[in-house]
Amino acid sequence: MARCAFMEQLWRRNSQCGALFRLLQRRSSSWVYSNTHGFNEEEIREKLQAFPGGSIELQKQDSGIATLTINNPARMNAFSGSMMVSLEERVTQLESWTEGKGLIVRGAAGTFCSGSDLNAVRAISNPQDGMQMCMFMQNTLTRLLRLPLISVALVEGSALGGGAELTTACDFRLMAPGSRIQFVHKYMGLVPGWGGAARLVSIVGSSEALKLLGGAVNVDPDHGLHIGLTDTVLKGNEESEGADGVLQQAEEWLSRYTKGAAAVIQAVKRVVLSGRELQLCEALRTEKEVFGRVWGAPANLQALANKSKHK
Numbered sequence: 001m002a003r004c005a006f007m008e009q010l011w012r013r014n015s016q017c018g019a020l021f022r023l024l025q026r027r028s029s030s031w032v033y034s035n036t037h038g039f040n041e042e043e044i045r046e047k048l049q050a051f052p053g054g055s056i057e058l059q060k061q062d063s064g065i066a067t068l069t070i071n072n073p074a075r076m077n078a079f080s081g082s083m084m085v086s087l088e089e090r091v092t093q094l095e096s097w098t099e100g101k102g103l104i105v106r107g108a109a110g111t112f113c114s115g116s117d118l119n120a121v122r123a124i125s126n127p128q129d130g131m132q133m134c135m136f137m138q139n140t141l142t143r144l145l146r147l148p149l150i151s152v153a154l155v156e157g158s159a160l161g162g163g164a165e166l167t168t169a170c171d172f173r174l175m176a177p178g179s180r181i182q183f184v185h186k187y188m189g190l191v192p193g194w195g196g197a198a199r200l201v202s203i204v205g206s207s208e209a210l211k212l213l214g215g216a217v218n219v220d221p222d223h224g225l226h227i228g229l230t231d232t233v234l235k236g237n238e239e240s241e242g243a244d245g246v247l248q249q250a251e252e253w254l255s256r257y258t259k260g261a262a263a264v265i266q267a268v269k270r271v272v273l274s275g276r277e278l279q280l281c282e283a284l285r286t287e288k289e290v291f292g293r294v295w296g297a298p299a300n301l302q303a304l305a306n307k308s309k310h311k
């Protein structure tokens with residue numbers, strides 16, 4: 001609160017700082033936890049870095065679609081501590097990608113992600129570190145979902161535990177044949193801690209979420225479609241052309257929604273996000289603000305000059 005009041009004062013004192021203010025406000029409003037909640041980011045970052053292994057790869061394409069790959073195949077793409085830190089850094093990079101429109105999150109070597117690296121989990125199993133890791137990952141995955149990009153989780157193989165939670169931090173879930181999403185937390189004596197339960201409720205409703213978590217249900221693509229967790233089922237690599245057919249299919253699926261100017265696609269994501277997360281009055285004000293940024297902007301002027309018809 002004190003930080004917000006200070007930023008507002010700064011903005012009022014010098015209106016030229018308006019753009020910077022809005023940038024900072026947008027950034028800080030994406031964070032769930034700060035030091036006022038007892039979150040010590042630097043300390044947990046350092047502790048997580050002590051558990052190395054794997055990597056998070058980010059590949060940005062000229063098309064405006066980026067691919068984020070969870071890469072730790074020797075451990076079924078489980079998240080080591082350093083991968084958690086790296087994911088946060090990749091999200092920071094994506095937050096300032098002005099040409100970006102879409103994002104595909106996938107795992108390396110034909111499987112999605114088996115959650116936290118259990119070796120790291122065992123080593124930091126005290127409640128204090130667990131809470132700090134939980135806040136770190138909630139902040140990161142909230143920022144991932146709030147990116148001004150349309151995001152899809154491309155699920156091949158297994159998405160287990162934290163991996164299942166990660167799929168809910170994307171706007172859409174595309175599943176390959178034979179893949180599964182399973183919130184196995186109950187079997188680990190846990191509940192989701194990366195924000196996965198809250199997001200799951202908003203995706204499938206509280207009744208289905210209760211079944212998925214209470215039963216640690218193995219959700220295959222058909223079941224996923226049935227309950228609305230899955231948005232589409234892809235063809236297998238062998239049925240599609242090319243060495244990485246599922247990735248190509250995911251790109252084609254996503255590109256239906258990312259055609260057009262980046263500023264407009266990002267605006268689309270922002271208005272839907274505010275409708276999803278905010279109270280109606282606040283969502284309407286945000287929509288007005290976003291509308292003000294695209295009204296009379298190049299894409300709008302171009303469309304007017306073209307006398308566009310929408311047959």
Ligand SMILES: CC[C@@H](C(=O)O)C(=O)SCCNC(=O)CCNC(=O)[C@H](O)C(C)(C)COP(=O)(O)OP(=O)(O)OC[C@H]1O[C@@H](n2cnc3c(N)ncnc32)[C@H](O)[C@@H]1OP(=O)(O)O
Pocket residue numbers: 074075076078114115116117118119121158160161162163165184185188190191192193194
């Ligand atoms: C806070 C915790 C919670 C969260 O963050 O929300 C979690 O995520 S807890 C983790 C939940 N995930 C699991 O419990 C997965 C456990 N693993 C499995 O069930 C299986 O390994 C598998 C993923 C279904 C794959 O089975 P299979 O195809 O038979 O392969 P292997 O079992 O031989 O696995 C290969 C290799 O990978 C290691 N592995 C797999 N998952 C993890 C993991 N989460 N952490 C660390 N290591 C993992 C597995 O141990 C094998 O290694 P080696 O024995 O050295 O070959």
